[in-house]
Amino acid sequence: MTAGENSVQSNKSIPDLAPLEAVLFDIDGTLCDSDPLHYTAFCQMFAEIGMEVPDVEFLSKNIAGKHNDDIAAILFPDDIPKGLKFMEDGEAKFRRLASENLPSIKGLYKLTKWIEDRGLKRAAVTNASKQNAQLMISKLGLQDFFDLVIVGSECERPKPYPDPYLKALQLLQVSKDHTFVFEDSLPGIKAGVAAGIPVVGLTTNYPENLLMEANPTFLIKDYEDPKLWDYLEQLDKKREEVVEKQPLEFPNNLGYPNCKREEQEILVLEFENQIQTGRQMQAFVHETKNK
Template identity: 75%
Template sequence: MKFMEDKEAMFRRLASENLPPIKGLHRLTKWIEDRGLKRAAVTNAPKQNAELMISKLGLQDFFDVVILGSDCERAKPFPDPYLKALEVLNVSKDHTFICEDSKSGIKAGVAAGMPVVGLTTRNPETVLIEANPTLLVKDYEDPKLWEALEELDKRRGSGITKQFRRFNLI
């Protein structure tokens, strides 16, 4: 247990010194805010790590709720954290999409029945594609993501999930 505590403390120290945002993050958050969409951070990270990362990226006022894997009976790759986020936000999965950078996170979102944008920022495309993301992008500036979001804007009201399915990779 001491080893794990030390490891997490080291992570927080390193993250507080150098945690650059994924390219295009603030463009995406502005797009989301401009449309008044509800949002949740869903993570398996320990609470202190999640709070640090959210704060360091300047997102403490962006998320309506933070759901930790430890808040649920089962963490990712199970869908429970995403289903809890839907419940807390009181939103339908038909009007939701997820951004994930891990195989377990993509699996959780897919199992919850929502479209998942997979980010190849931490894991290779070959690993993430196995989890069946709806769309796989390099970062939040990727033209494929913005093509999908522009299409959503054109078809507002018809359901995000339905529109994202058009871009499915598999």
């Protein structure tokens, strides 16, 4: 079964997600511009074993965003153990390179502040190894930002299957109808779409026409893209409208009547100003119920 089968692709736009509950991020190429480092590590590894280095287009279409087991099978279909060892050594080279320099995607910290200011839940969801994921998040200073980190190897199936994103929704206890994803690769976008979550794709390293094949909600260049902030502004406005229409909730034992929001707000003020003791509270509630 492919990721597209049994897909529950969301047709929601970002503003329609209000009130937003959570934001999910891929890591490689989404939080940081790590793909050039992966390519450098690949080049060094291929040179060491005397193999021709695949071109960037091949890597983009066949390697980027995939789980290491799948990459090993693509590069060494006749010798999987050799492929797995190759990937393990390549990951070690990548970590050395990333430890020296790991640039964040432009505008990342502006976006993380927006998310923190609104108290949203957040998770990193990646096909990278756990070691790589932890290193990149640490180098970016985001250890305290994420509520949890989901890696593909800890799921039944990695991306492009929806399992990692479905696991994130389950653990965060949020709805796909009030969550969206940031992704930069074809497998990653397919995974989010198959999980029924709107996906914002980043054209960090891959052409728009390639990413559009996976049906993202829309594409952005980076986190300073005006298109993204226009949608987030609409989302804030939509949230205010949704909240304004929701009735205030009161404990049943207080006996507040069902009434318009404006009347409820007046009752709250009266309660705060007049009720000082348990006896006074009971008297006030009794009067309110009998009006």
